[in-house]
Amino acid sequence: MDLIGERERLLAFARGAVHPDGGFGWLRTDGSLDLARGRELWINTRMTYVFAMAGERELVETGLHALRTDFRDAQHGGWFSVAGEPSDKLAYEHVFVVLAAAAAGDAALLGEALEVLDTYFWEEHFGALSDVRSRDWSRVEAYRGANANMHGVEAMIATGDERWLDRARRITQLLTGGVRVVEHYDPIWRPQPHYNREDPTHRFRPYGVTPGHGFEWARLAHSLGFEEAARRLFSGAIHDGWDGSGFVYTVDFDGRPVVRARLHWVLCEAIAAAAALGEHDFERAWWALAEQHFIDREGGSWWHELDADNRPASTIWDGKPDVYHALGAVSASLRPAGS
Incomplete structure (x- = not known):
């Protein structure tokens, strides 16, 4: 298996996700961009992370700019699931904001994302993350999930911060x-x-x-x-x-x-x-x-x-x-x- 070639082949395909309205969108089977679908936060953050790991700074900035603008909830903080569409806040998606910001070396965005995670999702008593909160953070869904916490562990590791690494260990021990x-x-x-x-x-x-x-x-x-x-x-x-x-x-x-x-x-x-x-x-x-x-x-x-x-x-x-x-x-x- 030519892994270097596979890496370049995947990155070439991913570049097609650049959306004319900013950030990254959904790619169809043939690699064309589906403009009928809204720009989803988890796609935008993952693509930003991918390009950060590949060192493609221009594309990284494309994703970061969308996070700073179209996805951000200027009224209540955090990020919308779909750009420009007010919604509940999902831990699954917010941990990917952390991952993207950490990989991109964006200290300001990383600090903001970690503050949101710490304030609204982290439950110290249980040593894990809650899953979904209302847009204004006042209501918490009566559900806890391993998936959001698993990707939370990934994001916490990426920060390199001992406080968050300790939390990653606590989640891992729990689950x-x-x-x-x-x-x-x-x-x-x-x-x-x-x-x-x-x-x-x-x-x-x-x-x-x-x-x-x-x-x-x-x-x-x-x-x-x-x-x-x-x-x-x-x-x-x-x-x-x-x-x-x-x-x-x-x-x-x-x-x-x-x-x-x-x-x-x-x-x-x-x-x-x-x-x-x-x-x-x-x-x-x-x-x-x-x-x-x-x-x-x-x-x-x-x-x-x-x-x-x-x-x-x-x-x-x-x-x-x-x-x-x-x-x-x-x-x-x-x-x-x-x-």
Whole structure:
């Protein structure tokens, strides 16, 4: 696998996300920009992060300018989910503001984002982040989730600040005690195993266990020094997710597949975790799987979803809006061992 070439190929595709109104928008399967969709915060922040890691300063500034203007809630603070559209505030999206600002070296934006995270999302008593608050911050959704906290850990690590690193460790200890990561909780962090049972294909809060998050948590736990947890989660994700020809999206709490679709980010995180943990036989095998089924040499980037027979599908994801996970896999495999 030519990882340098793959990196440049993904970046070339990502450059097409520049939006005429500022920031970055949603890319279709063919790489064209979908101007009918609003500019989404999680896309803008991830693209800004990607270009920051690639050292493309002009494109970084494109994303940062949109965060400073179109996405910012000038009245109540924080950032809107869609540029210019008042909305509730999501921890999942706000931690990506932190990640983008940290990678871009924007101290002012990073300080603002961390203050918002500290003031409105961090719950010291539990040692974790709440999930959703109203626009004016007065109401908190009666839900706590591992997904926002997982990406919160990633963002906290990126700050390099010991206070936030300590919080990243606390979150990791809270959520990675078993072979599977429980995704959904009530406000006092009691597991909600039946959450979204009627909506199993939800993009961000699917029912059951998400093996791809097991891989992500394994990588993050490893980086924080939780080696035993990292190995346990890595093995658990393989056991639950691998069905013989790919990784399923979700399983139930007995490890039986619920949604058999294959999402590109799951394989990307499996590769990244294998690279981080030194599991190079798995890493090589999974790159071969990516080349065989996910990497779209003709249309660009990776297919974001395949069906159970490894054919392109769009029941959960349409288009190719996100190179963040694929570039993460490339970066992890390019990183020297032990770094």
